[in-house]
Amino acid sequence: MILKFRNEPEELKMLQCLHRRMRLSPKDYSHFLNLEKGFSGEKKFDELLEHSPEEWIILNDLLFDYSNTIFQIDSLLITGGCIYLFEVKNYEGDFYIEQDRWYKAPSNAEVMNPLLQLQRSESLLRRLLHELGVKTPLKALLIFINPEFQLYQATMNLPAIFPAQNKRFMDNLILKSQPANKRHTMLAEKLMSLHLEDIPFGRRFEYTFEELEKGIKCSSCGLFMSLLNKNNLKCSCGSIERTEFAILRSVEDYKILFPQEKITTKSIHMFCNIFNSKRSIQKILSKHYQLNGFGKTSYYEPF
Template sequence: MIAKNRLIPREIIIYEAILKRLPLNHPRKAEFENKLSLKRAGYKGEKELDYHISQIDHSKLTILHDLRIPYNDTHFQIDTLLISNSLIIPVDSKYYAGTLEFYPEFNQMIQYLNGNEKVYPDPILQTKIQARQLKAFLKSHQFSSPPFEPLVAITNSQALIKNPTQSNEVSQRVFKSPGIFYKIVPYLEKYQKEILTDPDLKKIVKLLLRKHTPYLPNLKELPYSELQKGVECPACHAIGMERLHSQWGCRKCGFTSKDAHVAALKDYFLLYGHSATNSQLRDFLGISSIHQTRRMLSKLDLNTSGELKGRTYTPGKTFSLWD
């Protein structure tokens, strides 16, 4: 059973909104393009792993994708978690390219790519740490834990995995995405004793879902004064559509739209915070009329608080920022 599906990472949606509104020649354009590219590549690899996991018999497994759980004063993240009554398998996904050499005795992995050598922390150690943190988290909520068997999935199909020291740890725990079935089945056959009752397993899943806290990038250093305001044209993507009566018109290509402002409002809430006044939204959309803006906002699923000039708007349940 899949208890939590993998959604598009919120960083991708936020970085897309930033890039849409950064001027073409802005000095930080490349920085955010690189961040977006890395997140998209990682997400693509994770979705490929999800596909191979979906081919496995789920009758004895509960699967949760993309968990981020509070622990002490920080959070730990697990890309994929497989739970049964007798076993817990955290899977960490890595979208590394090039040749990857694992040296668990030194807690490091070396990547060779385009003639360059780069050292990374050992992914096996990372997923072991995540397993330890999850075990402590469950213990703090009075749950007994079955055995943990952490795994590392290399999701880039072009990566070459090497194990120079012939480490059993690397052989047992590191795999390419299509091999997930052959990695977990031996563990499922090895651990037959049920530690968790069905009710306890359901309670653990509910707890993890309740405690999950999606990651949001820190936008404090964003060059807000340099972001372009206005409504984006759905046709040519120019920013700065004009409000003409009951629709928007693009000065560049002539395209018209009745609801182009919805995407712009999502950009505002993503980048500037989940609360805004009529005045702030007028300024962002490029509308002068208070009443016209109020009528427009009243047709959307936005929550309101306060009266008149002090009224603020926040996204409602169906005004989703994340799809």
């Protein structure tokens, strides 16, 4: 039973919106690709767990602040006999380990040792569980999800499950694990109450409303859409979307990009850049949002 589902990270959402509307710096772009890759790896792992026994408790994407240290857990699986902490890696290509350092081949570029990250989260979670009086043993594992991943010079005792082992690992787990009990459900609820919902991500990206490209982006291909008729937009990829939905989608992008700004007819009209007149934007906003204030200072809020 999945008690906590995985959401797309806020930082990734913001970079997606930005990437659609401006050229990211090479550093931000590679960070964006990394986040995207990481998230898609985690989703792939979720698929593996999708058909797990109902008596297991699964908590995805947890964030804790324990003894002034913030740590994140990709997936936590609570079974009767053991609690599993999974750190999912979507590494692709050839890697090797030399004297506890991890390198990518053939470039020999050193990469962050994922084992250190795993050990850090494990140690903090172990202390947290101890404090909560939990006696069930904890086991931390790296999950390499990408079938194109190969690691050389790894020892057999590395706490890792490799792509070719993923399915077998799950099958084995189903065979030998015990169902979680009421105490485990209470533990899961406690952990969810300790989870930090909103952590502002480290750095902000620099952009202004003016420098972003305006228009409505197609949700299938990412190109700008144009008016097909009054009620529908079309894209050169063949997609057709109701104008109303496309505008609401753009309002969501606007909210992600400018969380401090108010939603006004003027700002959304400029942001969507699809109608000459503001009238249609006003109609759509009034239907889905609550209008506050009067005249030029009026703005929209969710109902």
